[in-house]
Amino acid sequence: MLLAIDIGNSNVVCGLSSNNHWAEQFRIHTVANKTSDEYEVIYRTLLASRNIDLKEINRVVLSSVVPSLILPIREMIRKLFNQEPLVLGPELYPRLDIGISNPYEIGTDLVANAVAAHNKYSGNCIVVDFGTALTFTVIKADGNLLGVTIAPGLKTAMASLSQKTAQLPNVDLVVPPSCIGKNTVHAMQAGIVIGYKGLVESLLTEMKKEMEGKTTVIATGGLATVMLPILNSFDHHEPMLTLDGLKIVGNKFYK
Numbered sequence: 009m010l011l012a013i014d015i016g017n018s019n020v021v022c023g024l025s026s027n028n029h030w031a032e033q034f035r036i037h038t039v040a041n042k043t044s045d046e047y048e049v050i051y052r053t054l055l056a057s058r059n060i061d062l063k064e065i066n067r068v069v070l071s072s073v074v075p076s077l078i079l080p081i082r083e084m085i086r087k088l089f090n091q092e093p094l095v096l097g098p099e100l101y102p103r104l105d106i107g108i109s110n111p112y113e114i115g116t117d118l119v120a121n122a123v124a125a126h127n128k129y130s131g132n133c134i135v136v137d138f139g140t141a142l143t144f145t146v147i148k149a150d151g152n153l154l155g156v157t158i159a160p161g162l163k164t165a166m167a168s169l170s171q172k173t174a175q176l177p178n179v180d181l182v183v184p185p186s187c188i189g190k191n192t193v194h195a196m197q198a199g200i201v202i203g204y205k206g207l208v209e210s211l212l213t214e215m216k217k218e219m220e221g222k223t224t225v226i227a228t229g230g231l232a233t234v235m236l237p238i239l240n241s242f243d244h245h246e247p248m249l250t251l252d253g254l255k256i257v258g259n260k261f262y263k
Contacts, residue, residue, distance in 0.1 A: 020038055040076050096254065146215060146219070
């Protein structure tokens with residue numbers, strides 16, 4: 009059984025793959041100052057609650073955009089599973105099926121997204137990841153990772169608006185009844201949610217102009233479900249895309 013761990017800025021998302029199919033998934037809040045012992049208790053409890061025998065897990069693949077958590081999570085993996093995890097990073101990129109021109113600048117989660125998108129779909133791809141940051145990863149048909157565009161994520165934008173103003177609250181991210189807000193909550197939802205519709209569709213339009221041939225657009229990330237009902241630019245929704253990429257990397261390097 010393969011355990012894929014994606015450490016993001018807001019959540020640590022994990023998937024257990026058996027016979028190349030996802031058997032379990034769970035997520036916990038990212039807490040940068042937790043120790044390996046604390047993470048060991050959390051993972052041991054979560055796996056036990058799903059009746060997973062630790063001895064069944066013989067491969068672990070790790071991706072992190074929070075550098076301070078790599079060491080405690082690695083130590084936790086050693087304690088629980090008596091093995092070293094495969095850590096996705098620049099030293100592995102030359103052996104992947106995608107080309108990366110700036111290996112030390114791109115987030116490993118975006119590399120995992122690119123690996124999965126290129127593996128699943130032929131031709132050009134754009135992966136839009138609706139997370140703490142809103143990212144657009146562009147992959148050419150030949151597997152070359154052309155580049156990335158980054159904007160604040162929806163929750164990040166909403167939190168910043170609330171924190172930097174005296175009278176604006178932090179409101180739920182849902183589609184408001186109108187683009188013209190009749191109260192503070194709807195006004196903020198219109199500005200963020202409907203405003204981000206314009207941002208996403210505009211960037212995708214401009215990106216497609218720079219691509220040759222048909223381009224497949226894929227949505228992933230925890231906030232994709234908020235935006236997809238009002239967006240018409242997407243061909244696929246892949247909520248497990250990052251973990252899929254880690255699974256592909258794990259299957260390749262554990263052969």
